[in-house]
Amino acid sequence: MTFSAEPAMFADFLAYTLSGARPDPGQAQGEIAGGVRYRWLDDGVVELTPHLPRATGDRQPLPSVLVSAGVHGDETAPIELLSRMLADIARGDLPLACRLGVVLGNVAAMRAGCRYLDDDLNRLFCGRHAQLGESREAPRARALEAAAAQFFADASGDARLRWHIDMHTAIRASVFERFALLPHTGNPPSRAMFEWLAHARIEAVLLHTAKGNTYTHFTAESFGANACTLELGKVRPFGENDLTRFAAADAAVRALVSGSGEEDAAPMPRVFTVIGQITKHSDAFELFMADDVSNFTPFAHGTVLARDGDYRYTVTHDEERIVFPNRTVKPGLRAGLTVVEMTQETLAGLRR
The missing domain is CATH 3.40.630.10 (Zn peptidases)
Structure with missing residues (x-):
């Protein structure tokens, strides 16, 4: 051909x-x-x-x-x-x-x-x-x-x-x-x-x-x-x-x-839900963590993660994890997400 x-x-x-x-x-x-x-x-x-074959009668x-x-x-x-x-x-x-x-x-x-x-x-x-x-x-x-x-x-x-x-x-x-x-x-x-x-x-x-x-x-x-x-x-x-x-x-x-999917015994992933966003409002923004902090690093209740003038982001749950922290974004953009684990609840509610 x-x-x-x-x-x-x-x-x-x-x-x-x-x-x-x-x-x-x-x-x-x-x-x-x-x-x-x-x-x-x-x-x-x-x-x-x-x-596709020419016959179309029962084609999925x-x-x-x-x-x-x-x-x-x-x-x-x-x-x-x-x-x-x-x-x-x-x-x-x-x-x-x-x-x-x-x-x-x-x-x-x-x-x-x-x-x-x-x-x-x-x-x-x-x-x-x-x-x-x-x-x-x-x-x-x-x-x-x-x-x-x-x-x-x-x-x-x-x-x-x-x-x-x-x-x-x-x-x-x-x-x-x-x-x-x-x-x-x-x-x-x-x-x-x-x-x-x-x-x-x-x-x-x-x-x-x-x-x-x-x-x-x-x-x-x-x-x-x-x-x-x-x-x-x-x-x-x-x-x-x-x-x-x-x-x-x-x-x-x-x-x-x-279309070659097979049965797989791999474990389901853990699940985290976004509960907060750290926003950079101005060039005075401060992010209180190392520049190389890993995604999903946990922080304890009461920890101040960011400050920008009168704005504060403080951990309010027993544990929150940081994802995508980035102090260099433009003002007005997201400088990080905070998440909490919701594995059992999410897996129990999955839809078919």
């Missing part, structure tokens, strides 16, 4: 994207190994659909799985994993059993080797990009929203078949090296998501309790996707990642897109 795909695009999708290459009009869509159809939609954005609806990485340009390991997975699908080494959307997020920042150029892309979704028209990230947020809308427009109406896995690495070390964040939807989390996270060897899950402006908040709210943000280790430059440390998450993503 002769494929119309440009080999360089799928042989190394990361290198192809970083180079700024674009397929010729005749190669923007076509067919690769196994009869998989593809559509190149934008820099770092491609959609693949598996070959396909899952639609959006997998993204590089929303922060310096979080390179998941980008490399996603590029490798795409190459394996293109060669026929990994079967495809779903509609698959592949997104490399902040391509301009990836090329510059930095987290973002002007503004954190993962704070510009749910339309917030419209408030920052001068930001170089705003057009990309708008484009990624449009790409997700286009992808899920053709998805099954069954929300259980809509997934979004957004892969990241953390700036700092963590008590739990591999953890996930689930956006607030107003509904209990799904058992299917937690079982998948266990398969990915995710150690902890953080449940948001308010709407945000992240990519996964956008897809969960707008399209009903089972969405999660994965934090899989620490930020490192391209080519310096030990990808074996990400093997379990990589295997879980591959199982999801290939």
Whole structure:
């Protein structure tokens, strides 16, 4: 069989994207190994659909799985994993059993080797990009929203078949090296998501309790996707990642897109719920912890964690843990989240 795909695009999708290459009009869509159809939609954005037999009488609806990485340009390991997975699908080494959307997020920042150029892309979704028209990230947020809308427009109406896995690495070390964040939807989390996270060897899950402006908040709210943000280790430059440390998450993503999920006895992750936010109001902001404090570090009742003029953040529970502390954010932005453990209550209330 002769494929119309440009080999360089799928042989190394990361290198192809970083180079700024674009397929010729005749190669923007076509067919690769196994009869998989593809559509190149934008820099770092491609959609693949598996070959389907002609008989349609009892065909089950396909899952639609959006997998993204590089929303922060310096979080390179998941980008490399996603590029490798795409190459394996293109060669026929990994079967495809779903509609698959592949997104490399902040391509301009990836090329510059930095987290973002002007503004954190993962704070510009749910339309917030419209408030920052001068930001170089705003057009990309708008484009990624449009790409997700286009992808899920053709998805099954069954929300259980809509997934979004957004892969990241953390700036700092963590008590739990591999953890996930689930956006607030107003509904209990799904058992299917937690079982998948266990398969990915995710150690902890953080449940948001308010709407945000992240990519996964956008897809969960707008399209009903089972969405999660994965934090899989620490930020490192391209080519310096030990990808074996990400093997379990990589295997879980591959199982999801290939339909090869198997029974897995992995333990469910621990669950933490957001109960507070530390906000930087001005440049006088003080965060009373070391710059290298690990995510999920616990603090005891009565501990003052931050101060900014008359503003104080004081621990009010017996124990609160800090996640994503960052004293260098712009005034008005989140400088940290505080969480408490809610494992038993959450696991008991998972929905089917």
